[in-house]
Amino acid sequence: xxxxxxxxxxxxxxxxxxxxxxxxxxxxxxxxxxxxxxxxxxxxxxxxxxxxxxxxxxxxxxxxxxxxxxxxxxxxxxxxxxxxxxxxxxxxxxxxxxxxxxxxxxxxxxxxxxxxxxxxxxxxxxxxxxxxxxxxxxxxxxxxxxxxxxxxxxxxxxxxxxxxxxxxxxxxxxxxxxxxxxxxxxxxxxxxxxxxxxxxxxx
Amino acid sequence: xxxxxxxxxxxxxxxxxxxxxxxxxxxxxxxxxxxxxxxxxxxxxxxxxxxxxxxxxxxxxxxxxxxxxxxxxxxxxxxxxxxxxxxxxxxxxxxxxxxxxxxxxxxxxxxxxxxxxxxxxxxxxxxxxxxxxxxxxxxxxxxxxxxxxxxxxxxxxxxxxxxxxxxxxxxxxxxxxxxxxxxxxxxxxxxxxxxxxxxxxxxxxxxxxxxxxxxxxxxxxxxxxxxxxxxxxxxxxxxxxxxxxxxxxxxxxxxxxxxxxxxxxxxxxxxxxxxxxxxxxxxxxxxxxxxxxxxxxxxxxxxxxxxxxxxxxxxxxxxxxxxxxxxxxxxxxxxxxxxxxxxxxxxxxxxxxxxxxxxxxxxxxxxxxxxxxxxxxxxxxxxxxxxxxxxxxxxxxxxxxxxxxxxxxxxxxxxxxxxxxxxxxxxxxxxxxxxxxxxxxxxxxxxxxxxxxxxxxxxxxxxxxxxxxxxxxxxxxxxxxxxxxxxxxxxxxxxxxxxxxxxxxxxxxxxxxxxxxxxxxxxxxxxxxxxxxxxxxxxxxxxxxxxxxxxxxxxxxxxxxxxxxxxxxxxxxxxxxxxxxxxxxxxxxxxxxxxxxxxxxxxxxxxxxxxxxxxxxxxxxxxxxxxxxxxxxxxxxxxxxxxxxxxxxxxx
Numbered sequence: 001x002x003x004x005x006x007x008x009x010x011x012x013x014x015x016x017x018x019x020x021x022x023x024x025x026x027x028x029x030x031x032x033x034x035x036x037x038x039x040x041x042x043x044x045x046x047x048x049x050x051x052x053x054x055x056x057x058x059x060x061x062x063x064x065x066x067x068x069x070x071x072x073x074x075x076x077x078x079x080x081x082x083x084x085x086x087x088x089x090x091x092x093x094x095x096x097x098x099x100x101x102x103x104x105x106x107x108x109x110x111x112x113x114x115x116x117x118x119x120x121x122x123x124x125x126x127x128x129x130x131x132x133x134x135x136x137x138x139x140x141x142x143x144x145x146x147x148x149x150x151x152x153x154x155x156x157x158x159x160x161x162x163x164x165x166x167x168x169x170x171x172x173x174x175x176x177x178x179x180x181x182x183x184x185x186x187x188x189x190x191x192x193x194x195x196x197x198x199x200x201x202x203x
Numbered sequence: 204x205x206x207x208x209x210x211x212x213x214x215x216x217x218x219x220x221x222x223x224x225x226x227x228x229x230x231x232x233x234x235x236x237x238x239x240x241x242x243x244x245x246x247x248x249x250x251x252x253x254x255x256x257x258x259x260x261x262x263x264x265x266x267x268x269x270x271x272x273x274x275x276x277x278x279x280x281x282x283x284x285x286x287x288x289x290x291x292x293x294x295x296x297x298x299x300x301x302x303x304x305x306x307x308x309x310x311x312x313x314x315x316x317x318x319x320x321x322x323x324x325x326x327x328x329x330x331x332x333x334x335x336x337x338x339x340x341x342x343x344x345x346x347x348x349x350x351x352x353x354x355x356x357x358x359x360x361x362x363x364x365x366x367x368x369x370x371x372x373x374x375x376x377x378x379x380x381x382x383x384x385x386x387x388x389x390x391x392x393x394x395x396x397x398x399x400x401x402x403x404x405x406x407x408x409x410x411x412x413x414x415x416x417x418x419x420x421x422x423x424x425x426x427x428x429x430x431x432x433x434x435x436x437x438x439x440x441x442x443x444x445x446x447x448x449x450x451x452x453x454x455x456x457x458x459x460x461x462x463x464x465x466x467x468x469x470x471x472x473x474x475x476x477x478x479x480x481x482x483x484x485x486x487x488x489x490x491x492x493x494x495x496x497x498x499x500x501x502x503x504x505x506x507x508x509x510x511x512x513x514x515x516x517x518x519x520x521x522x523x524x525x526x527x528x529x530x531x532x533x534x535x536x537x538x539x540x541x542x543x544x545x546x547x548x549x550x551x552x553x554x555x556x557x558x559x560x561x562x563x564x565x566x567x568x569x570x571x572x573x574x575x576x577x578x579x580x581x582x583x584x585x586x587x588x589x590x591x592x593x594x595x596x597x598x599x600x601x602x603x604x605x606x607x608x609x610x611x612x613x614x615x616x617x618x619x620x621x622x623x624x625x626x627x628x629x630x631x632x633x634x635x636x637x638x639x640x641x642x643x644x645x646x647x648x649x650x651x652x653x654x655x656x657x658x659x660x661x662x663x664x665x666x667x668x669x670x671x672x673x674x675x676x677x678x679x680x681x682x683x684x685x686x687x688x689x690x691x692x693x694x695x696x697x698x699x700x701x702x703x704x705x706x707x708x709x710x711x712x713x714x715x716x717x718x719x720x721x722x723x724x725x726x727x728x729x730x731x732x733x734x735x736x737x738x739x740x741x742x743x744x745x746x747x748x749x750x751x752x753x754x755x756x757x758x759x760x761x762x763x764x765x766x767x768x769x770x771x772x773x774x775x776x777x778x779x780x781x782x783x784x785x786x787x788x789x790x791x792x793x794x795x796x797x798x799x800x801x802x803x804x805x806x807x808x809x810x811x812x813x814x815x816x817x818x819x820x821x822x823x824x825x826x827x828x829x830x831x832x833x834x835x836x837x838x839x840x841x842x843x844x845x846x847x848x849x850x851x852x853x854x855x
Contacts, residue, residue, distance in 0.1 A: 035783075052720070052782065055781055055782075056781065056782040059754065059782070063829070063830070143830060
């Protein structure tokens with residue numbers, strides 16, 4: 001159980017990477033942008049990959065009537081996410097420590113994982129909902145109002161994961177360093193749970 | 204597949220060498236047989252050249268940027284000439300750049316670019332170039348590729364033996380081609396001899412900022428100081444100048460200044476003079492010369508008129524200046540990478556005279572003099588001579604070096620480039636140039652560390668090399684591959700204006716430092732509109748300041764009323780873009796100056812003096828976006844006695 005608990009302590013600590021590294025990254029390349037512009041999505045706000053990327057993405061988006069990319073204070077998520085992540089790290093480490101002292105069972109490890117997974121999925125759902133709004137709630141006075149061949153208005157929701165061609169832009173959306181650290185951390189807590197489970201069955 | 208092909212021909216080449224029946228075996232192995240010449244100058248779409256090459260524009264007054272080996276031109280940098288293309292010399296910010304003691308001079312004749320060096324190697328911070336006609340030296344920043352400083356050179360005329368830099372960019376040197384009365388005065392021309400002076404200026408370059416300042420002017424006898432180069436490596440601390448017209452003739456010069464069998468190369472120990480000056484030596488004399496500095500934060504140049512210059516009489520500094528007799532009106536004065544050989548290209552001779560620095564020092568120490576001229580010791584020709592390249596060609600002008608012990612000299616009259624070996628003085632190869640080559644250039648060929656892959660000849664006569672375009676045409680350059688034993692002519696390409704010299708540098712030394720935008724947050728222009736809220740109009744009598752901004756794809760404001768006939772309207776346009784390669788242009792109907800091309804983050808100002816009542820449009824001249832055609836606006840101009848107040852708007 002000691003080994004399992006060490007994993008359970010390290011796993012949540014990896015989530016601290018979310019404070020330093022982006023959770024997600026969206027890159028936009030186009031014929032005129034051989035060096036693509038990009039957004040790094042942190043738990044506390046959105047930043048350009050290069051200094052002026054956000055400004056330049058907003059500048060282009062105004063043609064198709066998209067709202068500007070939100071500042072941290074414009075979305076409640078950017079103040080709540082850091083607290084939620086911090087709390088989860090704290091609880092995770094506490095559970096790990098208690099496990100180390102044999103005060104709690106491996107079930108708590110799974111419990112933390114399930115809670116984190118649920119919160120993560122909620123976060124993804126929320127993120128996707130924002131992107132849908134961002135890509136579809138367009139200014140009716142937009143300079144360019146484009147339609148699909150069937151006549152329906154074109155919308156510009158970036159993909160949640162993977163690559164999509166949007167007008168002249170190739171948009172690629174993938175987890176970034178903070179996100180990968182989070183996944184790894186969560187995986188470690190699963191391992192911790194599994195090791196704990198094996199150990200307790202041996203007894 | 205191609206590799207095997209090379210291998211095959213390589214083997215063929217080796218075989219040919221061994222059997223001794225093909226004396227070009229080595230160049231065969233290098234690929235003359237194995238690949239077409241076209242392959243070696245072809246830079247595929249989207250790929251970069253290996254070298255930057257900066258060609259002087261001659262009578263364009265500017266500097267052009269090319270790539271090698273492709274010969275593609277990337278940019279024309281305005282330096283000494285007004286440039287309506289972007290408003291240089293027309294905009295209020297850049298007019299001061301062309302200010303001189305003669306007033307505003309809109310043109311010059313730019314000659315010899317030289318890239319800054321550290322420890323004798325190209326460092327790629329700045330490139331300097333001389334204005335020949337109204338003597339000036341300019342400094343161009345190689346992060347923005349814009350002219351950032353111009354200093355006028357007083358007491359000089361025909362600023363030709365310029366702008367060459369010492370090996371740590373301590374000085375940029377400017378010598379006068381025409382000697383003149385110093386100070387200028389009303390006197391008979393025929394009294395030239397003994398009365399005119401030849402000023403050689405040592406302009407210090409501040410190590411961090413690059414700012415130039417005339418440290419001292421050496422007042423030499425009234426010869427013509429044609430070209431120069433710094434000592435380097437072992438001869439660092441010296442500077443060498445070719446002279447002609449040591450006859451001091453003042454008329455029918457082509458005959459009268461070609462009589463002496465030998466003219467001189469002047470060897471100047473500038474370290475010694477620097478020490479003399481630092482210890483209070485020299486005479487401050489009244490002078491008038493402009494010093495123009497461009498500030499990249501205010502995006503504005505200021506011109507300051509300087510009032511005095513420190514002069515040095517060479518006879519007052521013993522051991523500082525010597526004359527090296529050099530046959531037949533030498534033109535180019537070139538110093539090899541080791542600093543040992545000083546090549547005097549005697550343009551009326553068939554031979555090349557090479558002086559040895561070691562011999563020169565020895566001759567000085569042992570006082571092997573052959574008289575003196577105006578108190579300056581003349582060293583014995585035989586004592587300083589290092590060697591002679593005999594019968595190399597006709598009309599030698601300039602020599603460059605490949606860093607592998609070879610020199611390449613241009614011959615104007617016999618129209619060829621001749622490769623010869625330093626030390627043995629044997630001619631190794633010769634290739635025709637089309638036609639009448641002036642200067643040649645090897646990237647870094649004028650430093651301790653040349654990059655001896657290509658040689659570019661800059662030819663004075665173009666004639667039939669390209670499709671005919673009437674009597675007047677651009678000049679022509681030729682690219683040679685010099686990586687093998689023999690030079691190979693690869694390519695012809697036209698060059699803008701008349702390049703008198705060029706400077707090349709490996710691309711990787713500049714690419715990373717090249718700026719993409721100016722940051723708005725660093726824009727300190729007093730009339731900048733950094734946000735749309737800063738846009739406004741301010742009237743002060745007849746002067747109206749328009750604080751205008753541009754961003755894709757509109758001007759703010761784009762409707763202006765209350766302007767009157769007779770007003771002086773200053774359009775201060777700030778380009779608020781912060782994206783690479785999104786300039787906006789500004790053109791106003793009836794403007795008698797030029798347009799503005801404003802880089803992202805920059806502010807530029809155009810003066811417009813409306814003469815007619817009406818509603819007059821302005822527009823963006825640079826196809827900035829899909830809505831570029833919509834990027835326009837109107838100015839309503841009312842009669843001079845109108846009471847209409849200023850008003851402005853966007854989107855109302």
